[in-house]
Amino acid sequence: MDLQLSGKTAVVTGASKGIGLACVEALAREGATVIGISRDAANLAKAQDELAAKDLSFQVEAVDLTDPDATTAVFGRIGVPDILINCAGAARRTPVAELDSKALHAAMEAKYFTYMHATEAVIRGMAERGSGAIVNVVGQGGRAANPLHIGGGAANAALMLASAGYAKAYAGQGVRVNVINPGTTRTSRVDEGLEAAVRSTGRPKEELLQEMVADIPFGRVGEPAEVANVAVFLASPLASYVTASIITMDGGTTAGI
Numbered sequence: 001m002d003l004q005l006s007g008k009t010a011v012v013t014g015a016s017k018g019i020g021l022a023c024v025e026a027l028a029r030e031g032a033t034v035i036g037i038s039r040d041a042a043n044l045a046k047a048q049d050e051l052a053a054k055d056l057s058f059q060v061e062a063v064d065l066t067d068p069d070a071t072t073a074v075f076g077r078i079g080v081p082d083i084l085i086n087c088a089g090a091a092r093r094t095p096v097a098e099l100d101s102k103a104l105h106a107a108m109e110a111k112y113f114t115y116m117h118a119t120e121a122v123i124r125g126m127a128e129r130g131s132g133a134i135v136n137v138v139g140q141g142g143r144a145a146n147p148l149h150i151g152g153g154a155a156n157a158a159l160m161l162a163s164a165g166y167a168k169a170y171a172g173q174g175v176r177v178n179v180i181n182p183g184t185t186r187t188s189r190v191d192e193g194l195e196a197a198v199r200s201t202g203r204p205k206e207e208l209l210q211e212m213v214a215d216i217p218f219g220r221v222g223e224p225a226e227v228a229n230v231a232v233f234l235a236s237p238l239a240s241y242v243t244a245s246i247i248t249m250d251g252g253t254t255a256g257i
Contacts, residue, residue: 003236006031013118014087016043018187022228023085024058034058035078066109071117080125083235084134089114091152093196107151112158127173133235134177136163140250148196167244176243178234183250185222218251
């Protein structure tokens with residue numbers, strides 16, 4: 001299927017690994033010009049090498065998106081893209097016995113403000129141009145309370161509300177904003193969550209992983225490429241009437257309406 005993205009410019013944050021890198025690859029395969037943002041220049045270089053082995057390429061910018069001034073500066077260099085896919089930032093899972101105000105602030109800085117800084121840098125320019133698509137890859141932690149993920153869950157919930165608010169505010173100016181909530185996906189975040197669960201429960205990691213997968217009706221975790229496929233579709237003209245939507249991708253775990 002041609003997603004009509006050839007010649008489009010796309011920015012992906014959190015582009016050096018996981019879902020972000022999968023989004024870069026999917027966009028590049030569709031013919032988009034892609035700029036990947038991440039904090040770590042070395043990780044971005046490794047990601048470029050990985051895609052080069054598949055005859056794909058993308059540009060990179062090493063920027064800490066928790067810094068609003070640095071974010072404004074990098075988008076000043078890039079310009080206003082046709083597409084922004086936000087994957088940057090992840091709040092650490094913290095057992096409730098270790099949770100304090102510092103950890104809560106860190107969670108919002110890592111997850112909520114990284115997305116908001118990037119969004120603020122482009123959304124008005126998209127509106128002035130009359131077109132643009134933003135996809136925020138958030139997570140199911142904002143829908144269901146988890147004692148290991150209170151700070152991150154709160155950031156995710158805030159992102160969902162902000163995304164829907166921006167979508168409604170700018171729909172009349174041709175800008176679409178949507179959210180994907182992946183469930184357990186094969187990234188480094190799974191290991192981090194398991195380590196937090198081990199500290200909280202004292203149970204072996206392997207046992208906790210088996211229990212996690214047993215709760216997924218599909219019987220497996222998701223793959224980054226599966227999330228990327230949905231993100232790139234939402235960013236494409238084929239999803240031209242989709243905005244303010246929050247799409248669950250958790251293999252049927254939630255199964256709610």
